[in-house]
Amino acid sequence: MHIVTTIAGSDSGGGAGIQADLKTFQELKVFGTSVITALTAQNTLGVSDVLPIEVSFVEKQLQALIEDFSISAVKTGMLFSSEIIQSIAQILAEINIPLIVDPVMIAKGGESLLQQEAIEALRIYLLPLATIVTPNIPEAETLSGRKINSLADIEEVAKVLLQMGVQCVIIKGGHLEDKCYATDYVFFQDGHSFSMKSTRIATKNTHGTGCTFSAALTAFLGRGLPIEEAIMEAKKFIQLAITHDLSIGNGHGPTNHFAYQNFKDSCEVIIHET
Numbered sequence: 705m706h707i708v709t710t711i712a713g714s715d716s717g718g719g720a721g722i723q724a725d726l727k728t729f730q731e732l733k734v735f736g737t738s739v740i741t742a743l744t745a746q747n748t749l750g751v752s753d754v755l756p757i758e759v760s761f762v763e764k765q766l767q768a769l770i771e772d773f774s775i776s777a778v779k780t781g782m783l784f785s786s787e788i789i790q791s792i793a794q795i796l797a798e799i800n801i802p803l804i805v806d807p808v809m810i811a812k813g814g815e816s817l818l819q820q821e822a823i824e825a826l827r828i829y830l831l832p833l834a835t836i837v838t839p840n841i842p843e844a845e846t847l848s849g850r851k852i853n854s855l856a857d858i859e860e861v862a863k864v865l866l867q868m869g870v871q872c873v874i875i876k877g878g879h880l881e882d883k884c885y886a887t888d889y890v891f892f893q894d895g896h897s898f899s900m901k902s903t904r905i906a907t908k909n910t911h912g913t914g915c916t917f918s919a920a921l922t923a924f925l926g927r928g929l930p931i932e933e934a935i936m937e938a939k940k941f942i943q944l945a946i947t948h949d950l951s952i953g954n955g956h957g958p959t960n961h962f963a964y965q966n967f968k969d970s971c972e973v974i975i976h977e978t
C-alpha cells in the first residue's frame with residue numbers, strides 16, 4: 705500500500721483542500737494522510753472565515769506521520785502563513801520524498817488563502833524543495849513577478865520558476881481565455897517541455913480543480929508512475945471530474961472525484977511536444 709500525505713487547509717464544503725485531496729487519494733487507491741494548516745468555513749458560495757492552526761501543531765502533525773509511515777509522495781495546498789511554510793519546509797528538507805507544491809493563494813470566490821508576506825516564503829523555502837509546482841496563471845504571475853499574455857510569456861515565467869530550484873513546472877491554463885480547450889504547460893529542468901490540451905467544459909462547477917489535479921498527481925507519483933505519465937494521468941483525472949460534475953450547492957460546485965474510476969477509458973488529452 706502506497707502512503708501519501710497532503711499538507712493543506714480544510715474545506716468544510718468538501719470540494720477543495722484536504723477533503724478533495726483525501727477523496728482523490730482514495731479513488732486512486734493510495735492511503736491518504738493529512739496535515740491540516742487551517743480550517744475554512746466554506747461552501748460553494750465562498751469562504752466565510754479562516755482559522756489558522758498553530759505552527760507548533762502543524763509541525764506535530766507532520767512529525768507524527770514521518771515517525772510512523774513510509775510516505776511515497778507529499779503535496780502542499782493552502783499553507784496560509786510564512787511561519788507555516790518555513791516550519792514545514794524545514795522538516796521536508798530533511799526527508800527525501802517527491803514533493804508537489806500547489807501554490808494556493810486565492811479561492812475561486814476571491815478570498816485570500818495565503819497571507820501576502822507568505823509569497824516570498826514560498827519562493828525562498830518551499831520551491832527549491834519541490835519536485836513539481838502547479839501554479840494557475842495568476843499564481844504563476846505572482847510567483848515570477850511577470851505578466852502572462854502569450855505563450856512566450858508562459859515559457860519565460862516557467863524559466864523564472866525553474867531557476868528557483870523546482871524540477872518541473874506545470875502552468876495550468878484553466879484561467880486562459882481559450883473557449884475550446886483547457887491547456888496546461890509542462891516544463892522540466894533539462895529543457896524538455898510539452899503541453900496537454902483537453903476540451904474546455906462549459907461549467908461553473910470548478911471548485912477545487914487545482915487541489916484535485918495536484919492530489920491526483922501526488923497519488924500517481926506515490927504509486928511509482930514515471931513523472932510524465934503521472935502528469936498526463938492526473939490531467940485525465942481532473943478532465944473527467946469536471947466533465948461529470950455533480951451539481952452540488954448553489955455556487956461554484958465541486959468536481960466529481962468518482963468519475964475517473966467509472967470513465968477513465970473515455971478521456972482524450974492531446975499532448976504536444978514543444
Ligand SMILES: Nc1ncnc2c1ncn2[C@@H]1O[C@H](COP(=O)(O)OP(=O)(O)O)[C@@H](O)[C@H]1O
Nearest residue numbers: 840876877878879886887903904905913914917
Ligand atoms: N472549464 C474547464 N474545462 C476543462 N478543464 C479545466 C477547466 N477549468 C480548469 N480546467 C483544468 O483544471 C485544472 C486546474 O486548472 P486551473 O483552473 O487553472 O487551476 P486552479 O483550480 O488552481 O485555479 C487544469 O488541469 C485545467 O486545465
Ligand SMILES: Cc1ncc(COP(=O)(O)O)c(N)n1
Nearest residue numbers: 713714720721811812911912
Ligand atoms: C481549503 C482550501 N484550499 C484550496 C482552495 C482552492 O480551491 P479553489 O481555487 O478551487 O477555490 C480552497 N478554496 N480551499
